Amino acid sequence: MAVSLFKQLQIVWDYHLVNQEIRKSDAIFVLCSYDLRVAEHAAQLYLDGYAPLLIFSGAQGRATEGLFTLSEAETFANVAKDMGVPSSAIIVETKATNTGENIFFTQALLKERNISVSSLILVQKPYMERRLLATFLKNWNDIEFCISSPNISFINYPTDEITFDHIASIILGELHRLKVYPTLGYQEAQEIPDEVWQAFENLTQLGFDEYLLTNDN
Template sequence: MSSGIYRSAKIIWDYHLLQQSLVKSDCLFVLCSNDIRVAEYAAQLFMKGYAPCIVFSGNVGELTQGLFPCAEAEHFANIAREMGVPNDCIYIEPVATNTGENIIKTRELLMEKSLDPQRFILVQKPFMERRTLATFEKLWPNKTAQVTSPLLTFDEFANDVISYGDMINVMVGDLQRIRYYPTLGFSTEQVIPAEVWHAYENLVAAGFDEHLAAEIPR
């Protein structure tokens, strides 16, 4: 990629990544995707004692069509089991297809199980940390949450499943949602520095618009 695209993408990556320090909580809440490193990282957190249970949420999304033989949540749960997480500590929500549904459907699942965790650790991809936390804060405001992700740098993240192009498109789309979703009641307000929005405009102009939501402004 050109130096200008790299610089703009790195600015947005740094904005999305919150780098919160973790404390032990009641539940690990994994928002599933096409990146199995998130499942592996969540399992590692469980094995280190950060929470006594894990819930995996996710059906099949745009980026996981045909990638796994089952719902994202089921595939991630299988990875966690293989890494030593006991089956009775795992809960699976296999219906949600977006971040808001991840939270709503997980809340419903835990209520059905008569579970009422107060503190959550949200586990997500690095460049989706900020919107994940903002969505949780809006849709489940009486709970406490932190967000974390696999410890990967911008330069380390892309692999044979997720290209730099895919990553940048998602980062740009998430920033658009961070700006406009609060007015729709989907997430809490976030301050977006001018430098970050300028980077967004540069990337949209360069053609990274595949993940933009059509129903809201660019």
């Protein structure tokens, strides 16, 4: 059963990855979270010359309440500064609490500062890549973009703070959103192969259902 369980989780994990080639762009747009490895990855992209501007967006959500003393965006920005990114190259947006707000609030902030971008590198956690794609196709599709995340495998993703059960439950929650959110107008529909959805049904029946959508969310 353990082998079967891992294989099914790997199927879902692999589906979330869109495996896009990274191109030099006008800015690196980071959708912040609890995982500081994402901040490090984004900062390294900047240091490697992929874009002259680094944008961090994120307030303080359920996962980071009590974890960070500052907003997610400010915390990520401090990681980047510690790695050598100059403050002058960083924009911080601290109000967004979901992916849609990350987009809309950042669009407004760039407009307010008279900053025009025609291409972006989007940076998130690995298991958020496909939902990021679907959301941007729906809500910011008049620019060129590519998606990147830290190169961490499913088996190596858990840490002392991020447990295996948490990752298992959350990647199923992300898949559920990919199924439901297009019907609500939040994102573009993504084809979900039968093998992936069967794994979802099997795994949620085993109890990995903590992050599934309910009538309340």
